[in-house]
Amino acid sequence: MSRLALEGVRKRFGDTTALDGVDLEARDGELLVVVGPSGCGKSTLLRCIAGLEAVDEGAIRIGEREVTRMKPAARNVSMVFQSYALFPHLTVRDNIAFGLVVREEPKRVVAERVAEAAKLVGAEGFLQRRPYELSGGERQRVALARALVRRPDAFLLDEPLSNLDAGTRVQMRTELRRLHREVGSTMVHVTHDQVEALTLGDRIAVLDAGRVRQVGTPDEVYSRPDDLFVGRFLGTPAMNVLTPQAARPFVAIPEQTVLGIRPEDVRLTADGVPARVDLVEVAGSDAYVFLDRDLVARVPAAGRPAEGAEVRVGFDRGAAHLFDEASGRRVEW
Amino acid sequence: MTERRQVALMLAPYLFGLFALVGLPAVVTFGLAFTEYDLLRAPSFNGLDNFRELADDDIFATALKNSLVFALIAVPLRLAGALGLALLLHRRFTGVGAYRSSTVLPTVIPDVAYGLVWLWLFNPLYGPINLLLRWHGDSPTTTAWGVQPPQWLTHPNDARAAIILMSLFTIGEGFVILLVTRQGLPSELYDLAALEDATAWGIFRRITLPLMAPILLLLLARDTIFSLQWTFVPALVVTDGGPPPYATTYVPLFVYRNAFEYLRYGYAASATLVMFALTALIVWLQWRIVRRWRKGFAV
Amino acid sequence: MRAGDRRWGGWRLPAAIALAVAFLLPLWFMVSGSLREPGTPPPRAPELVPRPISTTSYDQAFDLVDLARHTLNSLLVAALTVPLAVLVASLAGFAFLLVGGRARALLVGLSFAALMVPVTALLVPRFTLYRWLGLIDTWVPLVAPALLGLSPFYVLLFYWSFRRLPPELLEAARLEGMTPLSMWRRLAMPLVRPVTIAVALLAFIASWGNFLEPLVYLFDPDLYTLPLGLRSLEALDRTNYPVLLAGAVVATAPVVLAFVIAQRYFLHEDRGAGWLGR
Numbered sequence: 001m002s003r004l005a006l007e008g009v010r011k012r013f014g015d016t017t018a019l020d021g022v023d024l025e026a027r028d029g030e031l032l033v034v035v036g037p038s039g040c041g042k043s044t045l046l047r048c049i050a051g052l053e054a055v056d057e058g059a060i061r062i063g064e065r066e067v068t069r070m071k072p073a074a075r076n077v078s079m080v081f082q083s084y085a086l087f088p089h090l091t092v093r094d095n096i097a098f099g100l101v102v103r104e105e106p107k108r109v110v111a112e113r114v115a116e117a118a119k120l121v122g123a124e125g126f127l128q129r130r131p132y133e134l135s136g137g138e139r140q141r142v143a144l145a146r147a148l149v150r151r152p153d154a155f156l157l158d159e160p161l162s163n164l165d166a167g168t169r170v171q172m173r174t175e176l177r178r179l180h181r182e183v184g185s186t187m188v189h190v191t192h193d194q195v196e197a198l199t200l201g202d203r204i205a206v207l208d209a210g211r212v213r214q215v216g217t218p219d220e221v222y223s224r225p226d227d228l229f230v231g232r233f234l235g236t237p238a239m240n241v242l243t244p245q246a247a248r249p250f251v252a253i254p255e256q257t258v259l260g261i262r263p264e265d266v267r268l269t270a271d272g273v274p275a276r277v278d279l280v281e282v283a284g285s286d287a288y289v290f291l292d293r294d295l296v297a298r299v300p301a302a303g304r305p306a307e308g309a310e311v312r313v314g315f316d317r318g319a320a321h322l323f324d325e326a327s328g329r330r331v332e333w
Numbered sequence: 334m335t336e337r338r339q340v341a342l343m344l345a346p347y348l349f350g351l352f353a354l355v356g357l358p359a360v361v362t363f364g365l366a367f368t369e370y371d372l373l374r375a376p377s378f379n380g381l382d383n384f385r386e387l388a389d390d391d392i393f394a395t396a397l398k399n400s401l402v403f404a405l406i407a408v409p410l411r412l413a414g415a416l417g418l419a420l421l422l423h424r425r426f427t428g429v430g431a432y433r434s435s436t437v438l439p440t441v442i443p444d445v446a447y448g449l450v451w452l453w454l455f456n457p458l459y460g461p462i463n464l465l466l467r468w469h470g471d472s473p474t475t476t477a478w479g480v481q482p483p484q485w486l487t488h489p490n491d492a493r494a495a496i497i498l499m500s501l502f503t504i505g506e507g508f509v510i511l512l513v514t515r516q517g518l519p520s521e522l523y524d525l526a527a528l529e530d531a532t533a534w535g536i537f538r539r540i541t542l543p544l545m546a547p548i549l550l551l552l553l554a555r556d557t558i559f560s561l562q563w564t565f566v567p568a569l570v571v572t573d574g575g576p577p578p579y580a581t582t583y584v585p586l587f588v589y590r591n592a593f594e595y596l597r598y599g600y601a602a603s604a605t606l607v608m609f610a611l612t613a614l615i616v617w618l619q620w621r622i623v624r625r626w627r628k629g630f631a632v
Numbered sequence: 633m634r635a636g637d638r639r640w641g642g643w644r645l646p647a648a649i650a651l652a653v654a655f656l657l658p659l660w661f662m663v664s665g666s667l668r669e670p671g672t673p674p675p676r677a678p679e680l681v682p683r684p685i686s687t688t689s690y691d692q693a694f695d696l697v698d699l700a701r702h703t704l705n706s707l708l709v710a711a712l713t714v715p716l717a718v719l720v721a722s723l724a725g726f727a728f729l730l731v732g733g734r735a736r737a738l739l740v741g742l743s744f745a746a747l748m749v750p751v752t753a754l755l756v757p758r759f760t761l762y763r764w765l766g767l768i769d770t771w772v773p774l775v776a777p778a779l780l781g782l783s784p785f786y787v788l789l790f791y792w793s794f795r796r797l798p799p800e801l802l803e804a805a806r807l808e809g810m811t812p813l814s815m816w817r818r819l820a821m822p823l824v825r826p827v828t829i830a831v832a833l834l835a836f837i838a839s840w841g842n843f844l845e846p847l848v849y850l851f852d853p854d855l856y857t858l859p860l861g862l863r864s865l866e867a868l869d870r871t872n873y874p875v876l877l878a879g880a881v882v883a884t885a886p887v888v889l890a891f892v893i894a895q896r897y898f899l900h901e902d903r904g905a906g907w908l909g910r
Contacts, residue, residue, distance in 0.1 A: 072530075085524070087543075340727050343812065347723070350779030351743075353776075353779070354754070357757070358754040361761070432652040438656065443862075443887065445863060449862060450659075464679075558750050588752060601756050
């Protein structure tokens, strides 16, 4: 168990820059979720930590050790792959034991640790089966057990939930949190799914175009986005963005800035600004109301207006975020 | 025209070919094996006479032994060579395309032309191989380390070795198939092995080999069958079945000579049948062994 | 570049170069041997290039045997065989995809079984069959295997490539009312062009180098294909190596040329893109 730190890590593939000076720290025993759109460099980040890709610049530390130039096996990390990477020719038991067997641990130790890991993830029931006989969720458990069995300093999880159906994904998400609490290890979990990031992480790091945009607890990042990208990336539907002109009926903001307001902060209120309802989408208990002023409001489904209705909308100045138009950075006001 | 009939039409030529060129001849071979047939008179049934004669035929015994020894040595070497090349050349690095092409080139040379090249290479006096071996030799007829160089075309064992040596350069087909197979293996498995500190040998033994085993088995069976056919051209063109008496007479040559030179078609068919049964037996054994070996993969 | 590559790069390159050179040696000695002056005394040391270089052997080879005629014959046979083989194999491969279910499993199984039967085992009955049909001493027995797609392997190769096409594509085509034949012509074939090229190349190599079947079925020297021409050359004088090798070069050049032109479709793409049509 150890902290894990990246300092100024850069990685290029030919002409494209995958990581553009990444500084990031996962504290000891923390579950850090790295989230970003596809192609933002998050998988590369994980592969660099694991040593599967060599970094061009910068340093990687695990615990007190600098591991930047170490080969993957010497870093003492384990990884769970998006495709699970289970060996098709081995049984579940042998898959879990793989890391211990190649390190030639004594048979007794292997048996003990495999049993222990299988119990932790709930895989005791199918140890004799082979990967192709398992469901997605079961494969996921085996992959997790295989990562656990070696008791590494850090766990790296590369979109481990993305190949599961929606129901199993939610269930495995809960299991993953429980597992993290029981094992107490440092984990870095990469995903493109912002809901997963917000529900799972102790802290989350938002990555875009090879740069870390913001790191913080889910609460901090959601309610105080450091820049426009982070604000727009987290939350469903995405944050409304208003130019000074569009914002004028509601509130005056300086030129060269934009105003961000989350749909759930847009209220239908009698003393608001008149607007017309273009479209209404009902998503279970909530409804998304698309208005003609470039605004989306998220309201309880029960109180939703009809399409084509004339309504009045408004929001609290305190709920709105202000960003610099050019750099996208947050502006205090 | 209905869809179903169109599909049937698309299949028709192939099915006809399968029937007329493989199925029917296979059945006829089986039938002819129990007859005396010289093309002039109608085949006459003679029961197991052909097989009794084969059992006492020293030439057939020699041909059979030669074929089996060839298969036993050449097939594993060819397969290992193709696998080695595939593992060496499956990644992208400087000029890899040129290396891949070079290794496949000897395979595309027409058999007879290929045989003629080796007839030249193996010439004991001025063939490039022995010239190289005799280079800086003490006397014109010995190698640098004082022994006589191989007499490829006149000494029985040297001639058998020559045929095997020739066969080791024509492994392009197996190479390409194994190359594609290796490239199709998921790279995550290898990433994982790197994280787990598996050695190069460990990766080969625990991941690459078992995952490629089904294709390797298929190639093993195919190469075993074809190795018995492959010997025909070299034996005819390079060594002419000799050196005397029958050092490089393999079953295909035996069959060819009996059928088309001595006009004993029934006898040739029965020799084919024996060979085929033996091949089937070998392939079945390989299958059994590999299956047992794969079961032993519980790490 | 992956982290592991540095470790491998070290010995892979020299090993690859050494092996590539070794595999080129037979071809090299074929050409260099053919350029020796016929009848000159044997060299005393290994020579990579003969001195003097002479092309007399080529003139003699064409004089001794009608190599021009044989080359033409080989070209004609290949021109008949290769397109027919590609046609039959691709049609059958596509039909495999369409029949589905147990019929398909049966067809694949049959093809595999046929693949395992060596030609030598079928020689005698095929000869009997052709003789009965009066087709000995014609090219029919040389072209006929094209009905098998030349080898069931090519049929399977087409089937595997078609299977890799997105199934929605065919479903969409079916909804549009396309017949199997028009799907084959307008959808499937254009999408697996690299495979078609690879199969055409392999079929050409096989047809061009075919020796056993012409040897058994052809007696009239006017019908001989190149491999039989080489065989006659060998029968005339087994020891006149430059002339034999000149013949070998003539027989080899077209396939090597075809291979060099077409090989990029199945050797140079990573993950074997062309070979299996991925």
